[in-house]
Amino acid sequence: MAEQILVTGGAGYIGSHVVVALHEAGYTPVIFDNFNNARRDVPVRLAQIMGTAPSVIEGDIRDSACLDQAFQAHEFGGVIHLAAHKAVGESVAKPLAYFDNNVGGF
Template sequence: MNILLTGGTGYIGSHTATVLVQQGHHVVLLDNLSNSSDAVIGQLAHILDAPPVFVRGDVRDGALLDRVLREHAIDAVIHFAGLKAVGESVEKPLDYFSNNVQGTLSLLQAMR
């Protein structure tokens, strides 16, 4: 199965990618690297003996999502591209709304 993991280079996304690949699935990691690093790709390549497909981009970019879903024949999506720091969310509520709500809506529209 071809699975898109948004937030795929984060802690939970990268661990999920490892398990999915070990179970025989093909993963595509989408991440804007706002809370992670592309060094994770190298670490995953070492663990999995091959680098996963990585797309640097934002979950709010509908055109990018459309392209990734189509080009990689995605069968399923696991959405981890959310911001989650409580204190920061109080300081920057519009940033959190944009990423978490608008990002999820963009992803759902692309999946449609």
């Protein structure tokens, strides 16, 4: 089995491209996403592109119990963290929410 890489935010725009690139490079990407900013059909579309369905864990990076379960169920060789909030205007309006997710998460 290829080395597993955890991709937080793996169902998002950038994350989904990273998942495909990892697959093409011979890794086994595992998506960890809460689907707040991603479409739920992304894993299905990724399966069509890659020829195999990616593993998906639905969870929030601030949920330590969910992360613990993910790390117990898989032997990750690495983590790519892409589950940050990123809208500049909203970050100014809601700085504590952005801090909680982007700094407190993972």
